[in-house]
Amino acid sequence: MPNRSLDTILFDYDKHKHLDWERRFKIISGVARGLQYLHEDSQLKIVHQDLKASNILLDFDYNLKISDFGLAKIFGGYQSEDVTSRIAGTYGYMSPEYAMHGQYSTKSDAVSFGVLVLEIVTGRRNNGSYNSEQYVYLVNLVWEHWTRGSVIELIDPSLSDHPSPGDQVLKCIQIGLLCVEKRPEDRPTMSSVNVMLSSHNVRLPSVSMPAFCDGLGGHGDNSKVTSANGMTITKLEPR
Known part of the structure; x- marks a missing residue:
């Protein structure tokens, strides 16, 4: 892809200036539509499981493709969730229930999408140190x-x-926070996210404290493996 990945542009000191709000909103909306197709509209229900900026590829006109389905999970029939003992993904984008207990569903991708939205709006990586020496997640x-x-x-x-339409930017931040809610059932589906993004009349739900703020997604005693450079990690552990 001519523009490689979103990661190589969004977090580059010079290149990120080419991402005006129109392009950023186009990317956010495109990822949301892609996930809705995977979760709801395709013949098989697919959970990507490793959505992040480096897996969003961009062509010359900044049209995107979601890539790297190596960790994807496929649900059959009316199945909507499952549990695995093989925890694989990128730290900082995983849902807390998956990182801690191996529970995954389409709402796992919602968390990754929420983190990605906040990165796109702020131009900051999810894992970093901001305004202090203390390590703080975005x-x-x-x-x-x-x-x-x-x-x-x-x-x-x-x-x-x-x-940059101020109301639209703030709406995206609110949607990002809704997607990283602690309880999976409180996170919106991707079809709901697309309605929120495309409509000017939809009233967004109020936001609660994200799971990452109460220790479930941060550094605790859960023996998680971190990846400072954003690479995919895999950890095997018994159930």
């Missing part, structure tokens, strides 16, 4: 600013050089 930082009413401070500064 989701935690966004939640902290959301509760203080100062979340606009986290929007990628490069967007100030382009027209």
